[in-house]
Amino acid sequence: MQSRFKQAILFSVKLLLSIAVLAYIARGLNLRQLRMHLLSVDPAMFVLALVLIFSQTFVLNGRWELIMRALGVSLDWLAGWRILMISMWFNQVLPSSVGGDAVRMWLLRQRGVQWPEAVKGVAADRFTALIGLIALMVVGLPVLMLRVSNQAAILAIGALTVAGVAGTLVLLTLDRLPKRLIALPAIASFVRFGALVRFLLLQFERRGALFGSALLIHLVTAAACYALARGVGAQLSPLEAGILIPPVVLLTAVPISISGWGVREGAMVACLGLAGVPSEQALSVSLLLGAISVLIGLVGGVIWLASPERGSYSADKAAKAANDNAVADASPGFGPGQGEQASSHP
Template identity: 35%
Template sequence: MKPRTLLLGGLKAAVSLGLLAVILSGVDLGAVWARLDGDVALAGLAALVLLQVQALGAAARWRIVLAVHDRPLPLGTAWRNTLLGLFGNQAMPSTIGGDALRLWNGWRLGLPLGLATRTLVVDRVFSFLGLILLCVAGLPVLAVRAEDPLVARGLLTLVLGGLGCLVILLGLRHLPAGLAKRKALAPLVALSTSAWCVLGSRRALPPVLSLMLLPHLIDITVVWLYALALGTTVPWWTIALVFPPAILTAAVPVSIAGWGLREGALVLGFGIVGLPGETALACSLLYGISAVVTGLIGGAVWSLGDPDGLGALRRARREAGRLAKDPHAGAVDAP
């Protein structure tokens, strides 16, 4: 691993640990620990089931995107590919690792490398769009309840930044031909064109729009179940107000898998709606642990479905590292 990669990974780890340390210093850990009981364990089991449903929905969404590009893929195969990505997200220092694993495995499944890359990114774009829409829906309520105007402005900036990125991506398709063919822009224009192919498909668009909201609704439900198990009576819609912005904050690539950022944002969000910070921290940590366990289960399920068995995971990580450095390493993008 290159020194620069090690340095970036170390800095992200330091950010995560530093943020967690600051948050934990202001929380009564004894009170949090005392509330962990059988109800929390049952909520944890329900969370694992829901997160598997979430992975199945994500696989179905990617499968639809592939079908628009005339590349059908069995649902079971797409699901195992998604589980492999979940494993990579927890086993590597960023979500790039999970995407690289999915990209490498997609190429192994016979997908052209360029197409696999575009469809995976387009799939993520639609998931991100669903998250942004939920944030926009809750923003007016949070802005009114936030006592500090800086918090409201920060939320607005975060949402507008996400919307701006989506608008720019979709707008690249309409660049003049001379600009669109330039080497630096051509892959981005192709990505924009792939997104518009899905948006322009009457058959594919409705299920994709439904499935782009599903993962976030499941995340909200998981956190809500943990809040109830911890003894906090809170309506589902209240969690729906505060958790999407926390996930959007965690997507900023400055920590390990969003650890620290997610906890801080959720503590802030719970405070805005009048819920205790200890509950927010516990819910976020339990959600993160559930995601880690889901990733480990995903790695096991994928490897059991691979003819090379568990040894394939070691090779997968090695090849994913190569692809993260050079997207064209070891593969030829067939037409």
């Protein structure tokens, strides 16, 4: 009962934040012009963006399958894609404290995957995506400095980039800490996870495909935003989309709002504004991108309705099991021996 009350409070806070940010952005805009941009978007560009974002699900699934294979788990491609789509339904359409990641872990467990592998597989998938995003921001920062004169914006995006690089390096080198610190339960799980990510990036035989897919996914998002920008008549170049959309994606991933609504819109208006895109058009791009995410989530919802696991699903139990196993994972550290064994899986 107390857990549900906390979930309701958290959901309410996130909802209020999303509404407050959207209201704040809309306050200074020409709403009539915004409505015109949304209704007059080029259908061909909208469909192109929809196809691009939907195609991401196949790349996402391929990346996740590689990670699970590195953990010694053979995940059927179609089964993995079905689980991924269902998780998007929970993320986009039914936002809650459970989230799509907990559902992914629960569905893996229903297929016989042990909790430690399910937790590590989903967490490593998320972190690999983050590394790809940070890499694009590192590459794009010098270009941004040459093309944008707003020093405050450059400083903010630069700080985000540096923080991302620093955080990644810290995680990957945690096992270099003194042994007495590594042995602490609060740190040990992060040390093991850092070792897993380092293995995936530096030693896994499919590391090129893994890192390449992480980059490709974010570039596809930038391409979809470029198509939407063109669809509403905004003057945005492909290069500008490539360097300005990654910071938007990074900020949207911060779990402080409902499925990123509000945060994404604020970040999109601020970042595209650096390229001279009017706020009304930038907000239109963000709202249309959000609508596409909801449409794809609905596809996952249809898959979930036909899923045999739906009858035994409990949101509370899935969240508790995922959280308990994420904290209490006491499995041995991941090493090259496990990876070499995993590489023989089909």
